[in-house]
Amino acid sequence: MFTELSDTNFAETISTIETGIVICFKKLCPHCKNMEKVLEKFAKKNAGVPLFNLDSEENPKTMEGLKTDRIPTILVIKNGTVAAQKSGLMNPKEMIAFYEGV
Amino acid sequence: MTDQYKYELVIIGGGPAGMTAAIYAAQAGIKTVILEKSVTGGLVNSTHTVSNFPSFPSIHGMHLMEKMREHVDGLNVPVEEVCELEKLELTSEMKTIETDEAVYETDAVILATGRKPIPLDIPVECEQVHYCAICDGPPYKNKKILVVGGGNSAFDESRYLLGIGIKHIHLVEMMDRFAAAQSTREELFSSGCVTAQLSARVTDLVLEDSNLVGAEVEDMKTGKKEMIEVDGVFVFIGQHPNNELFRSQVNLNQQGYILANTDMSTNIPGVFGAGDINEKVYRQITTAMNDGTIAALAAERFLRNR
């Protein structure tokens, strides 16, 4: 369900996406796992929105560029750029509101 | 249109109690579903090292719960995660559970909702106040933090936080002694990176541009307040039972824990309690699994004898 991004391909991939969502996560992080499930639910209702993930520990350069070290961090991609980003847990309703508010 | 489902048994909560109950129920041929508000694993997901679970001398809590989940999946028990339960009607023979997406009808229910951390009682919204060291600790590497609480959880989590590179911990406990085991205390204090204050409480947080810069700590004996410079606050001051959904229907003790009988039955026929949500003395993974086992077997007997 998630396409993996890395420091090597993050900028290039993002620039080609019209609309999408990225989760910056860490392994063995309960909140990240929870947020992944929220995104999977979100994707079922928004079939055209692709999901990506980025391991924050393995990709410090991208995290530095995003000026955050908090996880999970959700990025909403619109027209090839990071249009909005938010750290912390959201429930499915909050996630939809965040996405639609961009 | 809302989806409608019919099950013999609905398990609410997918921690070790709920998952164990699901394994026993599935093996007894009971049509069962787990409804989980977050993700399966419960509190154990946030435990860095579990070292008292028989057969695993040392295992990350999330790994242990992944193994338990694989067992549940292997028995084809459906699990609904990130499932918001909105209404529970337990008292009639056919019980109904309304979620944000579906309505479930069921003959029996196991309540295995566990507990959640007690929040810090400060009327300040602050993103740097946390309740899970594994989840939120890493950004504080080389920084200073305040830990609130002096029990085993506070000391265990502080040890983990030092292990990931926290520069300094100031630990604050309201009582005049630490409840944590002596060996745990000695281990933490021997690091040389921890200062501690007894008979003290956090009374305010100091923010600059919405970022935490310090916490105001009151010495409860003298009333003197002091600002401690910290970048983050981690709170481990105990847990509250997750009973909001059913507290008007199920008999609870004064603290809000389910008054379950030895077979985990409650005051309502067909409704069982299991795990940390039950009134009990010791709350551990193994005791939660014990309750889950008994609740599933008692539910099976209840369903058979209807």
Ligand SMILES: Cc1cc2nc3c(=O)[nH]c(=O)nc-3n(C[C@H](O)[C@H](O)[C@H](O)COP(=O)(O)OP(=O)(O)OC[C@H]3O[C@@H](n4cnc5c(N)ncnc54)[C@H](O)[C@@H]3O)c2cc1C
């Ligand atoms: C810091 C800490 C460290 C610990 N370390 C250990 C240890 O090393 N060894 C050990 O044996 N025990 C340990 N414990 C205790 C152990 O984690 C618990 O006893 C055990 O998790 C209880 O299992 P449970 O299934 O009853 O509840 P939980 O694990 O709390 O699971 C309850 C589940 O119910 C879900 N839920 C809650 N409300 C709802 C709702 N309304 N709808 C749907 N789902 C809901 C929750 O999301 C959760 O997934 C520790 C506890 C803490 C706090």
